[in-house]
Amino acid sequence: MPFVEFTVNSVRTVLRGNRAYWLWIVFLLALVGIGGFGYAHQVRSGLIATHMRDPVSWGFYIGNFTFLVGVAAAAVVLVIPAYVYHWKPIKEIVVFGELLAVAAIVMCGLFVLVDMGRPDRLWHLIPWIGHWNGPGSILAWDALVLNLYFLLNFVIVTHILFRGFNGREYSKRFATPLILLSIPAAVSIHTVTAFLYNGMAARPYWNSAILAPRFLASAFCSGPAIMLILLQVVRKIMPIEIKDEALWKIAELMAYAMFVNLFLFGAEIFREYYSRTEHLLFFRYAYSGLNGHRTLVPFTWLALFCSVTAFLLFLIPRTRKNWVALNVGAVLIFAGVYIEKGVALVIPGYTPSVLGEIFEYFPSRTEAMVSAGVFGVGFLLYTLMVKVAVAIMTGRLSSRRSEAAGV
Amino acid sequence: MTEDPSPPSRDALDSPEESREESLQQSTRRSFLAYAAAAAAGAVLASCTPEEREAYLQKRFRELSKEDVAKVVARLEAEYARKYGKPFKVGVEPAIPRTLFGYALDLSRCIGCRRCVYACVKENNQSRRSPPIQWISVLEMDKRTGVDVMESNLYYDPKEVPREGHFYMPVQCQQCRNPPCTRVCPVGATWQEPDGIVVVDYNWCVGCRCCMSACPYGARHFNWGEPHLPPEEANQETHYLGNRPRMRGVVEKCTFCIQRTRKGLYPACVEICPVGARKFGNLLDPESEVRYIIENKRVFLLKEELNTQPKFFYFYGV
Ligand code: SF4
Numbered sequence: 057m058p059f060v061e062f063t064v065n066s067v068r069t070v071l072r073g074n075r076a077y078w079l080w081i082v083f084l085l086a087l088v089g090i091g092g093f094g095y096a097h098q099v100r101s102g103l104i105a106t107h108m109r110d111p112v113s114w115g116f117y118i119g120n121f122t123f124l125v126g127v128a129a130a131a132v133v134l135v136i137p138a139y140v141y142h143w144k145p146i147k148e149i150v151v152f153g154e155l156l157a158v159a160a161i162v163m164c165g166l167f168v169l170v171d172m173g174r175p176d177r178l179w180h181l182i183p184w185i186g187h188w189n190g191p192g193s194i195l196a197w198d199a200l201v202l203n204l205y206f207l208l209n210f211v212i213v214t215h216i217l218f219r220g221f222n223g224r225e226y227s228k229r230f231a232t233p234l235i236l237l238s239i240p241a242a243v244s245i246h247t248v249t250a251f252l253y254n255g256m257a258a259r260p261y262w263n264s265a266i267l268a269p270r271f272l273a274s275a276f277c278s279g280p281a282i283m284l285i286l287l288q289v290v291r292k293i294m295p296i297e298i299k300d301e302a303l304w305k306i307a308e309l310m311a312y313a314m315f316v317n318l319f320l321f322g323a324e325i326f327r328e329y330y331s332r333t334e335h336l337l338f339f340r341y342a343y344s345g346l347n348g349h350r351t352l353v354p355f356t357w358l359a360l361f362c363s364v365t366a367f368l369l370f371l372i373p374r375t376r377k378n379w380v381a382l383n384v385g386a387v388l389i390f391a392g393v394y395i396e397k398g399v400a401l402v403i404p405g406y407t408p409s410v411l412g413e414i415f416e417y418f419p420s421r422t423e424a425m426v427s428a429g430v431f432g433v434g435f436l437l438y439t440l441m442v443k444v445a446v447a448i449m450t451g452r453l454s455s456r457r458s459e460a461a462g463v
Numbered sequence: 464m465t466e467d468p469s470p471p472s473r474d475a476l477d478s479p480e481e482s483r484e485e486s487l488q489q490s491t492r493r494s495f496l497a498y499a500a501a502a503a504a505g506a507v508l509a510s511c512t513p514e515e516r517e518a519y520l521q522k523r524f525r526e527l528s529k530e531d532v533a534k535v536v537a538r539l540e541a542e543y544a545r546k547y548g549k550p551f552k553v554g555v556e557p558a559i560p561r562t563l564f565g566y567a568l569d570l571s572r573c574i575g576c577r578r579c580v581y582a583c584v585k586e587n588n589q590s591r592r593s594p595p596i597q598w599i600s601v602l603e604m605d606k607r608t609g610v611d612v613m614e615s616n617l618y619y620d621p622k623e624v625p626r627e628g629h630f631y632m633p634v635q636c637q638q639c640r641n642p643p644c645t646r647v648c649p650v651g652a653t654w655q656e657p658d659g660i661v662v663v664d665y666n667w668c669v670g671c672r673c674c675m676s677a678c679p680y681g682a683r684h685f686n687w688g689e690p691h692l693p694p695e696e697a698n699q700e701t702h703y704l705g706n707r708p709r710m711r712g713v714v715e716k717c718t719f720c721i722q723r724t725r726k727g728l729y730p731a732c733v734e735i736c737p738v739g740a741r742k743f744g745n746l747l748d749p750e751s752e753v754r755y756i757i758e759n760k761r762v763f764l765l766k767e768e769l770n771t772q773p774k775f776f777y778f779y780g781v
């Protein structure tokens with residue numbers, strides 16, 4: 057049973073590590089514990105434990121979900137430049153990117169789950185067993201494509217790593233078509249998620265034709281930002297050659313993506329502030345406050361500041377090639393997009409509400425705890441998967457080794 | 464640590480069959496996980512009472528056979544009787560043929576007393592607190608700006624209504640003929656009945672709240688906490704798709720008092736209105752009052768530009 061052996065050995069690998077590794081694991085487990093505690097409270101009392109109410113019926117959970125769909129999508133999109141520019145570490149980029157996608161999709165699923173009023177009825181969403189209300193319902197589609205995308209990435213990395221475990225290269229005939237398929241799939245999951253908001257004529261803030269392009273542009277900033285940092289770590293701890301040029305190229309591509317993102321944002325701003333229709337209310341709530349309600353204003357401006365600064369850092373070759381500036385830029389982009397998707401997308405869509413009510417939403421402590429827990433699960437999963445992947449790709453974990461060691 | 468006595472031989476791994484075998488193994492592993500999940504779910508279900516199991520596995524109301532409907536009704540009636548200490552009737556009256564319900568509301572008469580709001584809460588077993596649920600929202604508007612929802616006040620609280628210089632606009636489910644709320648539901652838990660009433664199957668709704676985002680009239684409400692219905696105030700005359708007691712975590716909305724109107728009664732809000740601002744009837748009946756109003760009065764639709772095609776008509780009687 058080679059697959060059992062693979063599994064057993066993988067488990068052994070993640071159980072071995074130095075102090076820093078275990079500290080990190082303990083930290084993540086603590087997050088998971090906090091999340092579990094928060095969720096238990098939410099299950100006991102209902103979603104009243106959150107600060108969502110009828111006027112603002114989606115909040116932090118769905119914002120995080122949206123952000124993570126972007127991460128899942130963009131982690132994989134890096135495969136395109138890797139092919140186009142014939143970067144050496146294509147396989148590494150594929151493996152780490154798709155593992156990130158797997159972890160991100162798991163977090164997406166959890167965020168949807170914790171947001172559901174009746175998580176016990178999850179099976180109603182499964183086609184044939186429950187009822188799939190397509191083609192009209194975008195959420196039904198979203199659930200479908202996210203699951204397919206998860207499966208696709210899971211199969212690809214499992215194939216590559218399992219082959220590597222047995223000391224062999226992955227099958228190009230099997231994997232390459234799937235890898236290429238994962239790229240349009242990545243674009244589609246984020247587009248469908250954008251349509252979830254986009255299709256709601258009741259909410260003018262979301263009902264703009266450039267919402268899906270904006271989603272994609274911002275995701276192509278945040279996903280690579282994680283990969284940029286990750287690849288630097290990887291080449292430190294693994295004897296894998298990742299050229300500086302490849303990293304600088306990623307940064308350059310992110311600068312273009314950020315340009316498109318800012319441009320689309322500017323187009324939106326122009327339309328709203330020049331035509332000054334009633335829809336301007338939502339932008340005013342987000343960026344300058346409405347009748348003294350200003351909860352969101354610092355966040356939206358912070359996001360904009362992060363994005364613009366990072367754009368400049370990545371645009372100028374001198375700063376792009378400076379490691380400190382590069383990493384600061386990556387963190388800024390990540391933060392900027394996180395606030396943009398997690399906070400500035402969902403909440404202003406509801407404020408003011410369809411009946412003109414201004415209900416100021418801010419996540420409750422339970423929401424914060426549960427969200428931390430979900431991130432804990434995702435990072436834990438990713439850490440463990442990367443640990444195994446690194447061990448396999450450096451040859452430390454292989455069927456031959458376990459044979460030799462008599463394990 | 465157990466020793467694996469037979470490490471896989473290289474030959475076997477290198478065989479051309481390998482990738483098929485491999486994907487087979489992957490799929491057996493996945494189906495194993497699926498079985499494990501099913502077994503776990505089965506174990507949980509096995510620990511429930513038969514009623515709980517039946518409730519959990521209940522299909523969509525629209526797909527239930529006649530016998531199943533009877534069983535569900537019996538189960539619910541028993542459950543409510545136990546919970547509220549008095550008998551309940553859960554009706555399943557179907558739509559009356561050749562009927563399309565419509566509503567008309569006279570803005571020139573409404574005085575903003577909110578009696579309709581409270582009558583509705585009582586008739587339809589809405590949650591009284593934490594948080595309270597009200598299917599009707601009365602908006603106070605300034606006579607100088609006219610109908611402008613974005614500038615309206617939902618929480619007006621003067622000593623006496625109507626307030627000088629203001630008028631009042633009650634908003635509830637508009638029973639759209641082109642309802643965005645039903646389309647977005649991922650599980651088909653909400654739909655439009657043949658008589659035009661948009662209903663929710665509370666036992667099928669998963670509480671994702673897509674429909675709340677899609678509704679342009681704020682007509683859908685969510686049970687954020689355990690609904691709070693004092694037994695002595697509970698209305699025992701109910702309908703499966705209407706005012707039967709709800710559970711936590713599902714969406715609910717105005718149903719034109721389906722439990723009354725399908726028996727030929729008026730909705731509670733029509734009956735209670737002290738100034739007769741509310742009119743109700745069959746849009747397909749040329750003799751009905753709503754038809755007369757639509758044909759003879761100055762009528763408008765709220766947010767007409769969204770093409771939701773409400774069957775709720777606002778008009779000025781004088
Ligand atoms: S008013 Fe809202 S809830 Fe009622 S039918 Fe229209 S969209 Fe649906």
Ligand code: SF4
Binds near residue numbers: 648650669671713714
């Ligand atoms: S909250 Fe319920 S009725 Fe509304 S869209 Fe979700 S499952 Fe459907």
